[in-house]
Amino acid sequence: MAFPVTRLRRLRRTEQLRSLVRETRLTPDSLVYPMFVCPGEGVRKEVRSMPGVFNLSVDEAVKEAREVHSLGVPSVILFGLPDKKDEVATGAWADQGIVQQATRAIKGEVSGLILMGDVCLCEYMSHGHCGIVRQTPAPFSLGAAAMRAVATESPEKKKKAIEGMDTAAGEMKARFVQPQFEIDNDASLELLARTSVSLARSGIDVIAPSDMMDGRVAAIRSALDEAHFQNTPILSYAAKFASGFYGPFREAADSAPQFGDRRSYQMDGANLLEAMREIELDIEEGADMIMVKPAMPYLDVIAAARLRFDLPLAAYQVSGEYAMIEAAAQNGWIERHRVMMESLLSIHRAGAGIILTYYAKDAARLLA
Numbered sequence: 056m057a058f059p060v061t062r063l064r065r066l067r068r069t070e071q072l073r074s075l076v077r078e079t080r081l082t083p084d085s086l087v088y089p090m091f092v093c094p095g096e097g098v099r100k101e102v103r104s105m106p107g108v109f110n111l112s113v114d115e116a117v118k119e120a121r122e123v124h125s126l127g128v129p130s131v132i133l134f135g136l137p138d139k140k141d142e143v144a145t146g147a148w149a150d151q152g153i154v155q156q157a158t159r160a161i162k163g164e165v166s167g168l169i170l171m172g173d174v175c176l177c178e179y180m181s182h183g184h185c186g187i188v189r190q191t192p193a194p195f196s197l198g199a200a201a202m203r204a205v206a207t208e209s210p211e212k213k214k215k216a217i218e219g220m221d222t223a224a225g226e227m228k229a230r231f232v233q234p235q236f237e238i239d240n241d242a243s244l245e246l247l248a249r250t251s252v253s254l255a256r257s258g259i260d261v262i263a264p265s266d267m268m269d270g271r272v273a274a275i276r277s278a279l280d281e282a283h284f285q286n287t288p289i290l291s292y293a294a295k296f297a298s299g300f301y302g303p304f305r306e307a308a309d310s311a312p313q314f315g316d317r318r319s320y321q322m323d324g325a326n327l328l329e330a331m332r333e334i335e336l337d338i339e340e341g342a343d344m345i346m347v348k349p350a351m352p353y354l355d356v357i358a359a360a361r362l363r364f365d366l367p368l369a370a371y372q373v374s375g376e377y378a379m380i381e382a383a384a385q386n387g388w389i390e391r392h393r394v395m396m397e398s399l400l401s402i403h404r405a406g407a408g409i410i411l412t413y414y415a416k417d418a419a420r421l422l423a
């Protein structure tokens with residue numbers, strides 16, 4: 056039946072009718088609140104590009120976790136800012152690591168809150184990449200000049216040859232200014248597995264690897280099982296795209312790469328089919344839940360994953376999504392609460408049953 060018999064506006068007339076036929080409903084139990092834990096005591100330092108989001112010392116993180124729990128939000132995900140960084144991400148897997156400390160403290164004080172542990176190395180590496188960095192051989196050789204320097208007998212000639220070598224190297228450097236490096240996938244797996252076991256041991260309930268190395272879910276699963284954490288689930292950041300929307304997070308977690316970018320391991324934003332392969336492989340490797348990140352620019356990926364896979368599906372509304380809404384709201388250009396709820400509803404409607412969001416507390420308050 057078409058118009059005038061059918062009038063879709065009939066069911067939009069009042070809020071009661073609209074509510075009756077509403078297809079998607081947000082509830083606080085689908086939300087996860089991200090928290091950034093830093094060293095010190097009494098520290099509550101606002102992230103400049105994320106108003107309302109803080110770096111918290113362990114004691115403050117406990118208070119925050121208590122508040123999150125009291126609002127009906129069932130889970131937090133923890134990120135760490137270590138006091139020292141190095142080339143093997145010691146802070147990620149040390150028993151006294153900042154997230155391990157925070158986990159023990161929160162577990163002791165706030166019962167019933169699900170603690171997720173983000174597993175990545177970038178916050179703990181001096182270079183800010185998500186895996187072990189290996190120098191690759193230069194695309195040119197200094198062999199000939201070096202041989203000349205060694206073969207020359209008189210010190211004067213040697214000096215001249217070395218000068219020539221320096222000039223040659225300088226020219227080559229000018230031509231190849233980009234440092235040559237590679238993220239060593241397989242070597243990184245061991246550190247990711249070690250980090251996961253350490254987090255589980257400290258009391259983390261859900262292990263959430265976000266590094267995008269190949270094979271990490273299988274490596275983490277077998278390490279957890281071997282350490283008798285068979286019951287600790289893995290929420291895999293299965294389709295994580297290289298994205299400009301992560302900008303503010305890098306300030307919050309102090310994890311900007313010191314050189315290069317993350318495009319050799321995070322996904323290309325153009326690829327939906329590849330995202331399905333990433334998810335499929337993670338499921339084969341033993342993921343219990345899967346995630347798409349970021350959320351709003353990748354709603355189609357969320358929707359496709361929902362149709363294709365039966366696992367619980369999460370989406371991460373990332374720092375840049377939050378910062379854009381906050382900035383526009385501060386300028387009076389949009390209604391903060393309305394846009395916040397609309398963005399969360401859209402992510403839920405696309406198919407994500409679990410939403411990681413900096414709005415978890417605010418949304419829970421509105422939904423109460």
Ligand SMILES: [Zn+2]
Pocket residue numbers: 175176177178184185265266
């Ligand atoms: Zn990372």
